Amino acid sequence: xxxxxxxxxxxxxxxxxxxxxxxxxxxxxxxxxxxxxxxxxxxxxxxxxxxxxxxxxxxxxxxxxxxxxxxxxxxxxxxxxxxxxxxxxxxxxxxxxxxxxxxxxxxxxxxxxxxxxxxxxxxxxxxxxxxxxxxxxxxxxxxxxxxxxxxxxxxxxxxxxxxxxxxxxxxxxxx
Numbered sequence: 001x002x003x004x005x006x007x008x009x010x011x012x013x014x015x016x017x018x019x020x021x022x023x024x025x026x027x028x029x030x031x032x033x034x035x036x037x038x039x040x041x042x043x044x045x046x047x048x049x050x051x052x053x054x055x056x057x058x059x060x061x062x063x064x065x066x067x068x069x070x071x072x073x074x075x076x077x078x079x080x081x082x083x084x085x086x087x088x089x090x091x092x093x094x095x096x097x098x099x100x101x102x103x104x105x106x107x108x109x110x111x112x113x114x115x116x117x118x119x120x121x122x123x124x125x126x127x128x129x130x131x132x133x134x135x136x137x138x139x140x141x142x143x144x145x146x147x148x149x150x151x152x153x154x155x156x157x158x159x160x161x162x163x164x165x166x167x168x169x170x171x172x173x174x175x
Contacts, residue, residue, distance in 0.1 A: 041097040044076070045089065045130035053077045055137060058099060062114030063087070065171050066154065067099075072138055074099065076131035082110065085154055087133040087145070092122045099133070103158065115157060118164055 044054050055075045058067050067074065067087075076089055087101045090112060100122060104111035110129070112122040136143040136150075143150055160167060 041089070042095065045091065045097065048076055048078045048089070048131035051078055053134075054131070055135075060099075062116050063099065063101075064116035064168065066115050066150075066157075067136065072136060074133045075135035075137060077134045078130070079132045082126060082129055082132060085151070085158075088112070088129045089131050089133075090122070090124045090129045092124050092128070097130070098122055101154070115154075116164075116168060118168075 041056075044056060047054050053075060055073050057070060057073050059069060061069050074087070082088055082102055082105070084102050084105055087099060088110075089097060089099050090110070091097050092112070098112060098114070100112040100114045100117075102110050103113045103121070108126045110124050110126060112124065113120065132145075134145050136145065157164075
């Protein structure tokens with residue numbers, strides 16, 4: 001039954017899927033050499049702390065719908081302060097890094113959550129943050145993180161947290 005609903009939804013949303021792929025590009029099929037996150041994100045983190053900006057390809061689905069697995073890159077820079085709504089690269093445990101959005105800030109304590117996550121959150125200190133996303137790099141365009149249209153979408157997405165499950169289901173059917 002669930003598979004039939006998925007097929008029907010996919011069929012009905014085909015026109016939107018084509019429009020989405022035309023606008024945002026598709027995931028690249030070119031081979032890439034991938035390293036485990038523990039190996040290279042530690043080096044990226046060190047470079048960011050030294051003040052050198054860096055762009056990385058994103059792996060994982062936790063930041064959907066704003067960042068897509070292997071399609072998008074993000075440009076990271078070090079900052080002195082971080083605000084609620086910023087997407088940051090942070091070390092939440094030794095050797096374990098995440099690129100998630102700050103949803104709450106209390107003094108030096110930060111609560112992080114991926115845009116595509118329904119419940120799970122991570123906790124870290126402000127000094128554990130390596131850098132903040134300043135640009136979202138898609139195949140055909142670059143979106144600055146301070147773009148007013150993007151900021152409005154992120155704020156709306158945070159308010160829609162109770163219905164994210166359904167919205168993500170539709171998004172995945174369109175993709």
